[in-house]
Amino acid sequence: MSDLTINKISAGVLCGALLIMGGIKTADILLPHQDLAENAYPIEVPEVAASASSAPAAPQKAEPILAMLASADIAKGEKLAKKCTACHGFDAGGAAKVGPNLYDLINAPQGRDGGYSYSAALAGLGGEWSYGQLNGFLHKPKAWLSGTKMNFAGLKKPQDRANLIAWMRTLSASPAALPTAEEIAAEENS
Template sequence: MSMEWNKVFGAVLLAGLIAMLAGFASKVLVHSKPLEKSVYVVATPEGAAPAADKGAAPAGPAPIAPLLAAASPETGQKVAKACAACHSFDKGGANKVGPNLYGIVGGPKGHIQGFSYSDALVKTGGSWTYDDLNKFLYDPKGYAPGTKMTFAGLKKDEDRAAVIAYLRSLADSPQPLPQ
């Protein structure tokens, strides 16, 4: 390698050292103070509600019982087409990536014998109530952290109610609606 390349590498190294030392010197010499109040004040009408914190966690799903009375199983069947990639809905239907969902409303969590459910989901225990399905369909990973289900969830209350109404219809004797 020639001396010219050594000079180039030396110049780049020297420039980096100068930039780094300038950064350290500026932190030592300049002491910034946080502002006591905002410089730019946004005028809000009196009595207006404060804006929601964008970093706050979502409030969660709305209660499902009032929405189920007006929910349409036919609409739910259309919304549930997105679920058909991983689940089947027929009585006695085969499991896919996810379990068959026939008879899930009111059935035990982990209702298909021999299907490999997530430990996180099985640990929630109990049966699939309307409220549990609502929370799970809203945010599967929030309901059962560590679940294998990669679906992001249904954020629209009406869509969740329709899907739950459809799942309710998939049973020999559908569960009574909640009061």
């Protein structure tokens, strides 16, 4: 091979290399490389651990109301009872409707109406409708008593529950005593 041929080949190789490098550079200018702002395929990481540790559990329990009963608005309570009368009677000796009669209910046995067919859940309570028990039940019936057949969303506002319960207290020949200062102080969310 003559020197001249070797020179030609070298020049060819060099030219080729330059062309490739130039090509890469041109491509880089035309299609600039970009860092992605976020993963093209975001990975969903559930934030269970974070929320469980930082936020307290959503308040499922009814806020206390015993302290509100003495000064509750009984007239407003009577109006609120319109939410109940589709299913309940409040008159003395009245018959059960969709739900049992609720006359003279404060401190009465739970599931007391012998002529009414309660759910197993309510029949199994076996306590009395104290102010605190009523507060919890009326706040969210289905959450407070799993299995109850009372289809009612509940009364969210503590003042509404206080007004209604205060009115229900008046439906009696001898209304139950209002809560004592000790009972008010000892009240917990129900």
